Amino acid sequence: MFRDGNTLKHTGPAPLIQDLDRLVHPSRYFTYQHLAMSRGCPGACTFCGSPLFWGTRNVRFHSPEWFFEEIRTLAGKGISHFYISDDTFTMDRDRVMALCRKLIHADLTITWHAISRVDRMDPHLLAMMRKAGCIQISYGVETGSDTIKKRLGKPIPNAVAVQAFQQTAAAGMIPRAYFIYGSPGETPDTIQESIDLLMQLQPLGAVFYMLVVFPGTRLYEQAKKNGRVTDEVWHQKIEDLPWFEMDGHLDFDQVRQFGNALRKAFYDHLPQFAKNVKLADDLSLDRFHADFLSRLGMTFSHGDYSTDDRITDPDGTAKALFEKALACHPDIRAFLGQGMLFIKHRQPDPAIAVLDQGLAYFPGSKDLVLCKGICLMNRHRFAEARACLSPFEQHADVRHYLAVCQQHLEAHP
Numbered sequence: 001m002f003r004d005g006n007t008l009k010h011t012g013p014a015p016l017i018q019d020l021d022r023l024v025h026p027s028r029y030f031t032y033q034h035l036a037m038s039r040g041c042p043g044a045c046t047f048c049g050s051p052l053f054w055g056t057r058n059v060r061f062h063s064p065e066w067f068f069e070e071i072r073t074l075a076g077k078g079i080s081h082f083y084i085s086d087d088t089f090t091m092d093r094d095r096v097m098a099l100c101r102k103l104i105h106a107d108l109t110i111t112w113h114a115i116s117r118v119d120r121m122d123p124h125l126l127a128m129m130r131k132a133g134c135i136q137i138s139y140g141v142e143t144g145s146d147t148i149k150k151r152l153g154k155p156i157p158n159a160v161a162v163q164a165f166q167q168t169a170a171a172g173m174i175p176r177a178y179f180i181y182g183s184p185g186e187t188p189d190t191i192q193e194s195i196d197l198l199m200q201l202q203p204l205g206a207v208f209y210m211l212v213v214f215p216g217t218r219l220y221e222q223a224k225k226n227g228r229v230t231d232e233v234w235h236q237k238i239e240d241l242p243w244f245e246m247d248g249h250l251d252f253d254q255v256r257q258f259g260n261a262l263r264k265a266f267y268d269h270l271p272q273f274a275k276n277v278k279l280a281d282d283l284s285l286d287r288f289h290a291d292f293l294s295r296l297g298m299t300f301s302h303g304d305y306s307t308d309d310r311i312t313d314p315d316g317t318a319k320a321l322f323e324k325a326l327a328c329h330p331d332i333r334a335f336l337g338q339g340m341l342f343i344k345h346r347q348p349d350p351a352i353a354v355l356d357q358g359l360a361y362f363p364g365s366k367d368l369v370l371c372k373g374i375c376l377m378n379r380h381r382f383a384e385a386r387a388c389l390s391p392f393e394q395h396a397d398v399r400h401y402l403a404v405c406q407q408h409l410e411a412h413p
């Protein structure tokens, strides 16, 4: 649009670029972690801005070759983790398979997260994604209530979601759920249906959003048609437009309680969900399974879940996950995690024992050596600590501990 005197001229939408590969590779000029191989989604969810933003009839894609080149260039600049932000990454299965084959062949040692739909997954595709570096897939589950699903325009049966979540965890990736609460017709009963579904999905990550309405969505247009809202609302200073403000059957306190009930169900059961993971019986995935379990274990012992008061016994959960990881395959992070857990609980001797087991498999691991060196120092075995750390003195953090050892040895010859 442009201003012409006192009038505004609207020139209409610009034509879309059909061949996205014509675009220059931004990775040549910038460094970033967020990428998308496609633009648009054929879904028709009533709350989602994507259909209007991108148009639904014409989802456009980069080729796997173009997209791989982006990742390869960014990996060459030191990026080791990516957020692939396509609305539905696995919409075109063949394209994703081709990309995964290229990533596996290139062996870039990268990891990535993706977003998809539960009805666009299968075990073979999941195994390929895992081998290509995917470690988490987020799914828009939204609700467990069939009635509300229809109102949200996403009537996927719960059984399909449960299967996708099980298959994702089985392939060694975190299945993460997006839930929505405070939807049209939400009641304590429909929230209970969402909690029942959550208990079946057993997600290892979850985000719970209060339904807000975006202009241009079908939900907004329906609300406008029914006289619940007018476009004037956007002249107010508002950050967002929660659905409950337009719905005489809902109020803020009630909607907040819905969210609290969902979150409580998730956090109360998360340790159990983690311990319940059933991995695919596939030898080619064993090392990925160990990586997945140790990564998850670290989230409980030292990551986000370790400091979250809502989660009971994070260390016990981490311990079980590290043990399960090592039953799959030798894994540096699992040995390290076990050692760090022992240190956290002031048990240096078992820590040294488990770190030695790890070093038997991974003698060149600076992290295992550093952890063991610190344990030896805690036991006042400074000469052994110095001998253990010395081969890694090129690292600044190791040099710091070597200097401490030296001081002690000089003070107590």
Ligand code: SF4
Binding pocket: 041, 042, 043, 044, 045, 048, 049, 050, 051, 087, 088, 117, 140, 154
């Ligand atoms: S919510 Fe997801 S599936 Fe539905 S239209 Fe939006 S992007 Fe597509």
